[in-house]
Amino acid sequence: MIRVGIVGISGFSGRVLLDILLRHKDVRVTYVAAHSTTGRVDHIWPVFKGRTDLVCEKFDLSGAPEKADLFFLALPHTESMNIAGALLKAGKKIIDLSADYRIRSSALYKKWYHADHKDSANLSRAVYGLPEFYREKIRKASLLANPGCYPTAALLGLLPVISLFPERVEQVIIDAKSGVSGAGRKTAEGIMYCFVNENFKAYRVLDHQHTPEISQYLGYAAGKTIPVVFVPHLLPIDSGILETIYVRLSTRLTQAKVADIYNKFYKTEPFVRVLQDGQQPEIRNVVRTNFCDIAPKVSEDGKMLVVTSAIDNLVKGAAGQAVQNMNIMYGFLETEGLL
Numbered sequence: 001m002i003r004v005g006i007v008g009i010s011g012f013s014g015r016v017l018l019d020i021l022l023r024h025k026d027v028r029v030t031y032v033a034a035h036s037t038t039g040r041v042d043h044i045w046p047v048f049k050g051r052t053d054l055v056c057e058k059f060d061l062s063g064a065p066e067k068a069d070l071f072f073l074a075l076p077h078t079e080s081m082n083i084a085g086a087l088l089k090a091g092k093k094i095i096d097l098s099a100d101y102r103i104r105s106s107a108l109y110k111k112w113y114h115a116d117h118k119d120s121a122n123l124s125r126a127v128y129g130l131p132e133f134y135r136e137k138i139r140k141a142s143l144l145a146n147p148g149c150y151p152t153a154a155l156l157g158l159l160p161v162i163s164l165f166p167e168r169v170e171q172v173i174i175d176a177k178s179g180v181s182g183a184g185r186k187t188a189e190g191i192m193y194c195f196v197n198e199n200f201k202a203y204r205v206l207d208h209q210h211t212p213e214i215s216q217y218l219g220y221a222a223g224k225t226i227p228v229v230f231v232p233h234l235l236p237i238d239s240g241i242l243e244t245i246y247v248r249l250s251t252r253l254t255q256a257k258v259a260d261i262y263n264k265f266y267k268t269e270p271f272v273r274v275l276q277d278g279q280q281p282e283i284r285n286v287v288r289t290n291f292c293d294i295a296p297k298v299s300e301d302g303k304m305l306v307v308t309s310a311i312d313n314l315v316k317g318a319a320g321q322a323v324q325n326m327n328i329m330y331g332f333l334e335t336e337g338l339l
């Protein structure tokens with residue numbers, strides 16, 4: 001049994017984290033905090049009424065380390081780096097759900113997140129928490145960078161072909177759609193009900209902060225730079241991501257070959273489901289689960305691979321994947337709390 005703390009309980013990812021962890025047989029949530037929200041958790045999130053008597057404190061770095069063994073940092077980007085280093089020095093393990101430790105270069109981080117990185121010394125120490133590809137490194141991690149929601153769906157859809165046939169990949173175009181909860185729990189005109197309902201739009205075209213994360217890990221898998229075009233869209237739904245990914249190939253691949261690659265690649269993965277030819281991922285089949293559904297399809301000339309992938313942005317794209325990583329780090333059953 002380990003003691004777990006959640007910093008950022010007032011956000012959507014914090015809520016989903018607590019919901020999962022309260023069902024987990026190997027952990028006890030002993031500390032919840034936020035920067036500006038305080039009070040009973042079941043007042044902040046009434047869904048927890050009768051399930052917990054936890055009280056949210058204002059985060060205090062001087063007293064927090066003694067209250068848990070592992071801390072989930074469910075904080076906005078640019079905030080985790082202010083506290084992660086001190087928690088590590090206190091001997092605690094960290095799973096960070098923000099982008100603060102995903103990008104290896106502090107200069108690249110500044111370019112995309114418009115802030116100097118205040119803990120660049122720990123960037124090389126952080127392990128990227130995509131279990132399907134970095135499981136062995138995750139086992140030994142003390143600082144884990146939980147992947148972003150869009151990158152999770154993109155990388156799981158792309159890495160089988162990118163890692164096995166990098167020389168054939170000429171370009172990748174990612175057409176991504178997400179529910180509104182991906183924007184976090186904040187008040188902004190663009191995500192208000194009256195602007196989102198009965199609407200559909202692209203946003204941050206060629207300028208989304210998840211672009212360098214996707215490019216970085218595709219490059220690591222390929223051993224070369226992979227040209228990536230990434231365009232996100234906002235769906236008028238609460239949760240869920242669907243991505244349609246176009247891979248331009250220099251030489252021909254067959255549908256049978258690609259299907260075999262994906263089925264073998266994910267054969268033993270508990271949370272990736274490769275669909276049969278003719279089936280397509282749907283958001284409703286993955287929402288509120290830790291599953292990623294994937295369907296690869298090759299054009300008649302064999303020069304274009306189209307991969308569709310679907311996840312819940314708050315579960316496999318955030319809190320669920322974070323718990324999956326925790327399970328690996330501590331040697332628990334990987335699916336514990338998630339099935």
